[in-house]
Amino acid sequence: MTTLFLHATIITVNTAREVIHDGYLLVRGQHIAAIGKCPPPSSITSSDSEPEPETINCTGQIMIPGLINTHAHLVQSLLRGLAEDLPLHNWLCDAIWPLESVYEGDDGYHAARLTITEMLRTGTTTFLDPMVTYRAGWEGVCRAVGEMGIRGCLGKLVKFPETNRQLSITDPRDRDLINMSVATLIHHHQQYHGQHDGRLHVWAAAGTPRGAPASLYRDLGDACASHGISITMHCAEAPRDREIFHDVYGCSAMQFIRDTKLCPQPLPPPPPPPSTSTTRTTTQSGSSQTHHLVLAHMVNLDLEIDIPLLRSTKTAIAHNPSSNLKLASGIAPIPALLDTTTKIPEVSSSPPITISLGTDGAPCSNHYDMIREMHLASILHKGANHDASLIPAETALEMATINGARALGLETEIGSLEVGKKADLVLVDPYGRGGVGAAPWDWEDIGGGGVTAVTTVVHGCTGRDVGVVMVDGVVVVRDGEMVKGGREGEGEVVRQARMAVRGIRGRCNSGAGRVGGVLKCGWKDV
Ligand SMILES: [Zn+2]
Numbered sequence: 001m002t003t004l005f006l007h008a009t010i011i012t013v014n015t016a017r018e019v020i021h022d023g024y025l026l027v028r029g030q031h032i033a034a035i036g037k038c039p040p041p042s043s044i045t046s047s048d049s050e051p052e053p054e055t056i057n058c059t060g061q062i063m064i065p066g067l068i069n070t071h072a073h074l075v076q077s078l079l080r081g082l083a084e085d086l087p088l089h090n091w092l093c094d095a096i097w098p099l100e101s102v103y104e105g106d107d108g109y110h111a112a113r114l115t116i117t118e119m120l121r122t123g124t125t126t127f128l129d130p131m132v133t134y135r136a137g138w139e140g141v142c143r144a145v146g147e148m149g150i151r152g153c154l155g156k157l158v159k160f161p162e163t164n165r166q167l168s169i170t171d172p173r174d175r176d177l178i179n180m181s182v183a184t185l186i187h188h189h190q191q192y193h194g195q196h197d198g199r200l201h202v203w204a205a206a207g208t209p210r211g212a213p214a215s216l217y218r219d220l221g222d223a224c225a226s227h228g229i230s231i232t233m234h235c236a237e238a239p240r241d242r243e244i245f246h247d248v249y250g251c252s253a254m255q256f257i258r259d260t261k262l263c264p265q266p267l268p269p270p271p272p273p274p275s276t277s278t279t280r281t282t283t284q285s286g287s288s289q290t291h292h293l294v295l296a297h298m299v300n301l302d303l304e305i306d307i308p309l310l311r312s313t314k315t316a317i318a319h320n321p322s323s324n325l326k327l328a329s330g331i332a333p334i335p336a337l338l339d340t341t342t343k344i345p346e347v348s349s350s351p352p353i354t355i356s357l358g359t360d361g362a363p364c365s366n367h368y369d370m371i372r373e374m375h376l377a378s379i380l381h382k383g384a385n386h387d388a389s390l391i392p393a394e395t396a397l398e399m400a401t402i403n404g405a406r407a408l409g410l411e412t413e414i415g416s417l418e419v420g421k422k423a424d425l426v427l428v429d430p431y432g433r434g435g436v437g438a439a440p441w442d443w444e445d446i447g448g449g450g451v452t453a454v455t456t457v458v459h460g461c462t463g464r465d466v467g468v469v470m471v472d473g474v475v476v477v478r479d480g481e482m483v484k485g486g487r488e489g490e491g492e493v494v495r496q497a498r499m500a501v502r503g504i505r506g507r508c509n510s511g512a513g514r515v516g517g518v519l520k521c522g523w524k525d526v
Contacts, residue, residue, distance in 0.1 A: 123148075264315075316356060
């Protein structure tokens with residue numbers, strides 16, 4: 001299958017950060033075969049052995065790499081709006097954990113289908129889920145990823161007892177601990193990693209350290225290093241999480257990560273080749289480290305201690321501005337983490353910290369729209385720091401694309417539009433869906449001082465302006481609708497989700513509990 005996109009404004013996010021005006025992009029099979037300025041040379045498509053490519057005219061549209069959401073709970077879409085106006089620890093203990101503990105049957109499958117529909121339709125082509133719970137049903141979530149054509153890293157929850165009376169933490173999901181062990185993780189990794197043409201990746205999702213022995217985390221770190229399983233974890237989210245690191249473990253967040261070896265470890269040097277050749281190789285994948293680590297949130301840190309450790313341990317961050325604001329966790333110190341002009345000598349030679357972007361789950365951000373998240377990431381730190389120069393739109397777009405790919409260890413495959421990379425791409429159509437919010441953006445006024453394509457996408461559009469989405473060379477969204485099933489199929493996904501959440505609420509509230517949406521401030525349903 002060959003597809004030729006013509007007359008697009010292409011934001012490549014390549015090394016030179018080129019924006020191509022009136023550009024073309026050719027997809028052959030799963031990969032980008034050619035990219036440049038129109039007209040494309042006839043040689044790239046004229047082949048007797050190849051059928052004519054499908055041509056998509058993109059006049060007036062902006063092409064970006066597929067967006068990468070590095071912190072998104074797939075199965076929480078069913079809980080959207082059910083835990084409003086609560087701080088993190090109450091939100092977890094009083095609402096989210098009780099609700100998640102009564103998922104059954106196909107609930108997780110229906111939730112995943114709903115989330116993936118929203119992700120694809122708003123331009124996300126790859127995600128990292130930091131917590132597929134036992135009750136959500138692993139098999140069903142994998143099936144949803146396979147059926148719907150998205151690229152996904154599923155974090156299999158590895159959980160140690162979180163119920164902790166001293167800290168007033170009660171987690172009803174702890175009854176399933178046996179199914180959330182390191183051994184179960186390794187088994188799932190062996191069975192599922194690489195399924196669906198390599199679109200499905202299996203990660204470890206470590207439960208947040210809230211009292212469980214550090215030695216259990218060390219066991220997890222060792223197992224992941226020896227099996228090459230990447231890890232993600234919620235870390236230093238609320239102010240209380242920082243206190244727990246200090247009071248329970250006697251260290252900062254990143255000291256905990258270093259000491260438990262959750263961070264990537266260098267691979268031992270390869271054995272000398274049998275011949276006299278001096279060519280050195282690393283692993284089959286070309287990586288020189290055992291695995292990758294993505295820590296979500298990272299709001300409440302000990303910066304003097306944690307910044308050097310973040311850099312020296314090659315730990316990536318998933319920044320979640322919507323979630324952090326809504327749950328009153330605070331504002332992550334992203335400008336300080338991005339600052340490469342540090343005066344700390346042992347840090348200045350380390351590579352900068354990779355900051356990617358995530359929406360988190362629907363109950364704490366109410367959406368999975370990465371364009372909205374980019375907009376917020378860009379404006380939040382300006383206001384918080386009284387510095388309008390911080391996080392320009394270009395930086396926000398890097399977080400949502402190439403940095404996300406780097407965080408996942410997939411930067412040679414996705415994250416930018418370059419020849420040889422997987423064809424994961426999005427066409428944003430600022431005027432096509434009836435909107436005028438991006439006007440008067442003018443794709444024909446090039447370099448004349450008009451609004452740029454990057455500003456237009458990040459600040460003038462939302463995911464609802466996405467028209468076409470391609471993953472792995474396959475068009476999965478066209479005219480703003482899912483190709484498989486169309487509008488009718490989407491309606492069925494929503495209907496199933498409505499049914500599923502009624503069951504979940506019913507089971508959760510069958511005792512004395514009362515969890516769910518409620519009008520506040522004296523407002524009432526009539
Ligand atoms: Zn989360």
